[in-house]
Each structure stands twice: as structure tokens, then as C-alpha cells.
Amino acid sequence: MTTKNQTISQSTGQTTDWNALDTEAFRQTVRTFFEQNYPAEMRYPKTRLRWAEIKDWYMTLSKKGWIAPSWPQVHGGMGLSPEKLIVFIEEQERWGVGRAPDMGITMIGPLLIQYGSEEQRQKYLPKIIQGENIWCQGYSEPNAGSDLASLRTDAVEDGDDFIINGQKTWTTLAQDATHIFLLARTDKTVKKQEGISFLLADFTTPGITVRPIRNIAGHEEFCEVFFENVRVPKANLVGGLNQGWGIAKALLGFERIFLGSPKQSQYALSRVEEAAHALGLFGDQGFVDRYTQLQLDVADLSALYVRFVEQVKRGEKLGPDVSMLKVWAAETFSRLANLLVEITGGSGAVAGDIEVNGKKIDVLTSFYNARPATIYGGSSEIQRNILAASVLQLRS
Amino acid sequence: MNSDYLDTERQDNIRMLAESAQTFATKASPLTRARGLRGSASGFDRSFWDKLAEQGWTGLLIPEAFAGYGQGFGEMAAVVSALATQVVPEPVVPALVFASRAIEHTGNGDLQQQLLASIVAGELIPGVAWQEELAGLQVNLLASAVVAAPTNSGIQLTGEKHHVRPGADCDGFIVTAKQGNGLSLWWVPANATGVKVQSVALADGTSEASVRFDGVMLDNSQCLAQGDAATVAFTRAYDEALVMTGVELLALQQAMLNMTLEYLRTRVQFGKPIGSFQALQHRAVDLLIQQELTSSVLSQALVMLDGADSNAFERSAMASRVKARASDAGLLLARESIQLHGAIGFTDEYDLGLYVQRALVLSAWLGNAQMHRRRYANLTQMNTASV
Numbered sequence A: 001m002t003t004k005n006q007t008i009s010q011s012t013g014q015t016t017d018w019n020a021l022d023t024e025a026f027r028q029t030v031r032t033f034f035e036q037n038y039p040a041e042m043r044y045p046k047t048r049l050r051w052a053e054i055k056d057w058y059m060t061l062s063k064k065g066w067i068a069p070s071w072p073q074v075h076g077g078m079g080l081s082p083e084k085l086i087v088f089i090e091e092q093e094r095w096g097v098g099r100a101p102d103m104g105i106t107m108i109g110p111l112l113i114q115y116g117s118e119e120q121r122q123k124y125l126p127k128i129i130q131g132e133n134i135w136c137q138g139y140s141e142p143n144a145g146s147d148l149a150s151l152r153t154d155a156v157e158d159g160d161d162f163i164i165n166g167q168k169t170w171t172t173l174a175q176d177a178t179h180i181f182l183l184a185r186t187d188k189t190v191k192k193q194e195g196i197s198f199l200l201a202d203f204t205t206p207g208i209t210v211r212p213i214r215n216i217a218g219h220e221e222f223c224e225v226f227f228e229n230v231r232v233p234k235a236n237l238v239g240g241l242n243q244g245w246g247i248a249k250a251l252l253g254f255e256r257i258f259l260g261s262p263k264q265s266q267y268a269l270s271r272v273e274e275a276a277h278a279l280g281l282f283g284d285q286g287f288v289d290r291y292t293q294l295q296l297d298v299a300d301l302s303a304l305y306v307r308f309v310e311q312v313k314r315g316e317k318l319g320p321d322v323s324m325l326k327v328w329a330a331e332t333f334s335r336l337a338n339l340l341v342e343i344t345g346g347s348g349a350v351a352g353d354i355e356v357n358g359k360k361i362d363v364l365t366s367f368y369n370a371r372p373a374t375i376y377g378g379s380s381e382i383q384r385n386i387l388a389a390s391v392l393q394l395r396s
Numbered sequence B: 001m002n003s004d005y006l007d008t009e010r011q012d013n014i015r016m017l018a019e020s021a022q023t024f025a026t027k028a029s030p031l032t033r034a035r036g037l038r039g040s041a042s043g044f045d046r047s048f049w050d051k052l053a054e055q056g057w058t059g060l061l062i063p064e065a066f067a068g069y070g071q072g073f074g075e076m077a078a079v080v081s082a083l084a085t086q087v088v089p090e091p092v093v094p095a096l097v098f099a100s101r102a103i104e105h106t107g108n109g110d111l112q113q114q115l116l117a118s119i120v121a122g123e124l125i126p127g128v129a130w131q132e133e134l135a136g137l138q139v140n141l142l143a144s145a146v147v148a149a150p151t152n153s154g155i156q157l158t159g160e161k162h163h164v165r166p167g168a169d170c171d172g173f174i175v176t177a178k179q180g181n182g183l184s185l186w187w188v189p190a191n192a193t194g195v196k197v198q199s200v201a202l203a204d205g206t207s208e209a210s211v212r213f214d215g216v217m218l219d220n221s222q223c224l225a226q227g228d229a230a231t232v233a234f235t236r237a238y239d240e241a242l243v244m245t246g247v248e249l250l251a252l253q254q255a256m257l258n259m260t261l262e263y264l265r266t267r268v269q270f271g272k273p274i275g276s277f278q279a280l281q282h283r284a285v286d287l288l289i290q291q292e293l294t295s296s297v298l299s300q301a302l303v304m305l306d307g308a309d310s311n312a313f314e315r316s317a318m319a320s321r322v323k324a325r326a327s328d329a330g331l332l333l334a335r336e337s338i339q340l341h342g343a344i345g346f347t348d349e350y351d352l353g354l355y356v357q358r359a360l361v362l363s364a365w366l367g368n369a370q371m372h373r374r375r376y377a378n379l380t381q382m383n384t385a386s387v
Helices: A002-012 A023-037 A051-064 A082-095 A103-115 A118-129 A244-259 A263-279 A285-313 A320-343 A364-373 A380-391 B008-028 B031-037 B046-054 B073-085 B092-105 B109-120 B228-266 B278-306 B312-346 B352-364 B369-386
Strands: A135-138 A154-158 A161-172 A179-185 A196-202 A208-213 A222-233 A353-356 A359-362 B126-129 B147-151 B154-164 B172-179 B182-189 B195-201 B207-218 B223-226
Touching: A023 A051, A023 A082, A082 A263, A082 A285, A103 A118, A103 A135, A103 A179, A103 A244, A135 A161, A135 A222, A161 A179, A161 A196, A161 A208, A179 A244, A196 A222, A196 A244, A244 A285, A244 A320, A263 A285, A263 A320, A263 A353, A263 A359, A263 A364, A285 A320, A285 B278, A285 B312, A285 B369, A320 A364, A320 A380, A320 B278, A359 A364, A380 B278, B008 B073, B031 B352, B073 B092, B073 B228, B073 B278, B092 B109, B092 B126, B092 B172, B092 B223, B092 B228, B126 B154, B154 B172, B182 B207, B182 B228, B223 B228, B228 B278, B228 B312, B228 B352, B278 B312, B312 B352, B312 B369
Parallel strands: A135 A179, B126 B172, B147 B172
Antiparallel strands: A154 A161, A154 A179, A161 A222, A179 A196, A208 A222, A353 A359, B147 B154, B154 B207, B172 B182, B182 B223, B195 B207
């Protein structure tokens, strides 16, 4: 333990007990750092930033020891309490800090911390912290979307390796990734959920092809990933053979917490607020009433978020009830995006910024970003199915 | 509510209290009792109040210095929640939170001592007479039309207050009055000369009152607080009452959702339980989400109320958040529970209606969701402006 601590401290700078600071002092520290270090021209980016654009910022955070706010300090994170994590997110969104390719930080990292082998932790976690490895998530396939367990990409054991064949799709920012974590079928003779394994693959392995897909916002944010006789060592199996569905469900828990964070909604709320100021709408009671309702939807989303994050911090497993967080987060974000289109009236369809009273307003980015939010990570409808069956005990 | 934020020992104590309160409430106040008292003279039963006093609950929140038990809001919430689950008609939050806290927050030693001791003993059921608007969304928390003014023969109280709970069999009122340019808080016994109580029947079979003060003569010994001290005491008690009303509304939401889920699981149509249909499942999930949002914001609010150092702005904003969410979610649960039940849900004989009617009453009391969203907006704007 001591050795690892020292290694981490050397690679990430000093460790501080952030949770010992009072909320306002912590907020000021974070705010000041963002204001002084995040490049002004990259505030409120219209699209997901590509690695080339956000790399410097990633490295800045990494050097500061702030790249993984929720990870335990022993693994190079900030070890923030749920309340402090909320403050960190609020300040990020307030300053319009762009989102880096963060699958390593938000998904595979926490997963390896909980389910990985010591060897996997040592091999991968420091490289995520240092920005050497960029991860993407290989789940969906052309015929396995909402019915993910029907996936067909297969991995066949061959000596010390698996040989992977198949296709993943809607893989976010795969073109910038160095690694992928994926679900593959390792047993075709059993119930579909029981023959899936969770594997890690390095993109330099021969046989992997990445092809970007353009979305309706005009950006290449997701990709197809093809696997043709891709040979990965058995050491890349996370959890046991055919245990992938259980691991994936645990990861879905992390994913739902991440996707359920108030981040996007706070971002959209700050966009609506800025636009409403420029448009002089805060004198309009009709607008103020709707704005306040959404503001409270976001505030109460934070309260719900804190509850689930605390559960994770206590080391408890997340239950199926975390789906409600994802539904509320995505749908609140969507309502805010709708409001932004509505209040800009006749300019609600302008591609790019509009200018009102000297203020630039970006109308459609939130609208576009809100579309996938209710689809990825389990659509709102799938989340409601899960809640109905597993929480409310309503059987189909 | 989720009480995970508390230390283990207190969590255990609250859990035990919640269990014993639930056992007591189920036994001492079956739903048939609540049903039977609907529309009766006072709408509740004074002998049941004696039982609450025997349990020690009339003094639960009151500090030991005033002969109470000095427990926190977490503990009080456990009791309030259990009683709300049985749709108990006695004015627990109006008297034991709103009125009793307003008295506690003021500094008039003798009167304070005497009133709080009577409350603990279960002998006194007070109400707060503060609201001057009959309807609408503009609610002024501080008095303007009810005035305490000096005359030749002393200070006289004049004006009318609405939506006072309990609306009958209330022993006296904490009245907010304009005095000069400030606020003052007065204790006015219900039988004082010049007090006219007009009971108004409410949807749930209890009542509220419009109370007229026709030149009621006030003695200085009746004054609980004046000026800033009065504003501070009243606002704090009001915020605390908002949060505890949120606790009641959450208990009602849970009761309605449980009844509805049980019905969806057992009611068979087209050869299947109707809860197997996805359209109904998804509607039920949306109710769950609203219930859990209420629960989450309430957990934070209870921590804040029990904490030592909440600033008044933050506390008021939080209390309005609670009331807004709990009221909206309460009414949504009420409407949707009826719809998901079908005609039986609209039948008086069926118990769902007891919860629906109480949810209507509590959503409107102390300001509805929309009024509290506006209060929140004003508070946060003021807060931003002052920073």
C-alpha cells in the first residue's frame, strides 16, 4: 500500500485532503484554477472536443492531480466526497469547461478499481491518469441496441489468447481512443446473458478498423469498430469467463451514475440563463416560472445524484433503482434544451451562433446533445422497463 | 426518507422511533378513525391528542429547558411520517411544528415558558394566523393588513387572517401583525374578546379558519417578538413547517404509490394483471421518480434543519424547494393513482380518497408549489444580488 501511495504521489503531485476544506473554500479553489488555467477560446465548446484539442487541458488536470475527482487518492484521484464532487462539477459547468474523452476516468477506471485484478489495475490505472491511454466503450452492435445481451461479436479461446470477430457501433470517440473495453460472446450454447465476457483490447492490435459516423449535428462523435481475427491475451479478461454480463451491469451502474450527474443539465441551465439575460426575459413572469421550475428540477436532480454517489462511497452495490437518476437527468436536460429553442423564437433553427444585444447564443448545440442523452446508456424507455420490473415488481 | 447521512447511533434511534410510531399509529388510528372524523365538529379528536402527549410527541421538538424532549427534526419526521400514513386528522404540524417553533424562536421568557409547557402537556393546541391572502399566487409572508396599533386604551389588533389550521378547537393564535413599519408576533387566546373564528371545511374533512380580530386589546405580556426578531422567528418556524409538511406529503405519496402498485399487480383485465402493460408500467415509474426526488430533497433539508449553522437564505430556499417538489409530486400521485385505479379510485368508500384529499389540503397549505417556486426565485435572486 505504502509503495503504491508513493508512486501515485510522485506521478500526480501532492495529495490534499479536499474533503477537509469547507465547501466555499473548496469552490473558490476550483473556480480560481479553472478561470486561470482553462483556455478561454475553448469555453462552452459546441461539440465533444477531440483529443488533439483537449489534450493539453487533460494533462494540466493530470499534473494538478485533478483528472479523476471521484477516484480514491490511492489510485491517483482526488477522493472527493459526494458534496465536493457536486461542487467540482458545478464549477466545471459554470466555466464551460469542455469534456475530455473520459471513458477511462468515468467507466473503466472505477470498474477496474472494483472488479479488476491487481495486475490490471497497475497496468492501466496510472496510464489513464497520465493521459497515455484513452478508452472507448464497445457495447452496442448493429443488431444489439436496447437488447444488448443478444450481441454477436464473439471471442474464441485459442491457447493463451482470445480471437475476436465482429462489429461494434455507436462507439463514442473511438477514433481518438488507444483502447476499447468490450462485451463479446464466449459461449453460444447457454442463455444469452450467460455466455458473454468482458474484454480489454489495445487498438494497435492487428485486425481492428475504426470508421467514424457523422451525426445529424454534423459531427463525427461516434464510430463503427470492426474486429477481424483480433488476438488479445487472456490477461485482458476482466472478471471470470462468461461473467461479462454481470460486470457490464455493474458498469452500467457506474455509467448511470455518470450519465445521471447534473452536469449536462447545469450546462444547459447556464445557457438558458445567459440567453434569457440577453433577451431580457427575466422580466417576463411566464418565462421566470418555467425557468424556476427547471432550475428546481436540476437542484433536485443534484439531491438524487448525491444519494446514489453516497451509496457508492459507502461501498454498496448500486441497485436497479439508479435507472431513475439517468431518466431524470436526461429528460431534465432535454426540457432545458427545448426551452432554449423556444425562447430564441424565430432564430430557433439557426445553425451556429445567433447574436442578441451583443451576446452570442448557441441555440442548437444543447438541442442536438439532448437527443442521444435519452438514448445512450439504455434509453429512457429501457430504464423505465428496468424500474418497473426490478423496483416496482410489475412483471410483463 | 433516506437517513443514511446520519451517524449510526442516531440512525438506529430514528429507525426505532419510526417503527414504534408506525405501530402506534396503525393501532391507535386505523383509517376507519380518520374516515369517521371527517366533517365532525372539530374534524379531530382531543382525546387522541392526549395519547400523543402520553407518547411524549407533543414535546418531542421542544427543548428540555421548556420541559420537552429536545429531539431533532429527524426524530420528529419519523413521528409525523407515521401519523401521516394513517391520515391522522389531528393538527400535528400546525401546532407542534409551526406554532410551537414560532413560540420557541421568540424571546418572551414567561409567556414562552408557559405556552411551551402547556403544549408539552398536551393541554394547548395553538395555530399560527399569518396569511392574509385568500387566494392567488402573491403571498406576503409578513403582515400588512393585520395591524397592531396604539390607541388611548392600549394596543389594538385589527384585521383578518386566512387558512389557519386547525380551523376549529384551536386554543389560541400566534398572530403576525404589522406594527409601525415592522412585524410583531402576538399570542391571542381564541376566546379573547373581539376574536371571531369562521371555520372553513376542507377537502379532507378537517377544517381551516378565517380569523377576524376586531379591535382585540393586547397587553404587552402577550407580545412574543417585535421587529427583526419577529421576522426571524416567524420565517424560521415557517420554513420548518414547510419541510415537515413535505414529510407528510412524502408519506402520502408512498401510501398512494403502494396502493396503486398493489392494484396494478392484482387487477386482471384482458387475462393479465394490468401492471404487465408497458404503458401503465411507465406511468408508475414516473410516479416513483417524483416520490424519490421528494425523498432526496427532504433528506438534505432535514440535515440542514438539524445542523447548527444554516444561513437563513439557504434554509428558506431549501424549504421552498421541498414544498414545491412535495406538493407537485403529491398532487401528481393523487391524480395518477385515481387514473391507474379506474372508477374504484374515485369511490368514497375506497381508502385511496383519504390520501388524495389530504394531499390536496397539504399542497395548498402554507403556499402551493407555484408560490414556492416564486419564493425560491426571489430568494436566490436576492442572494445573488447581495453577493
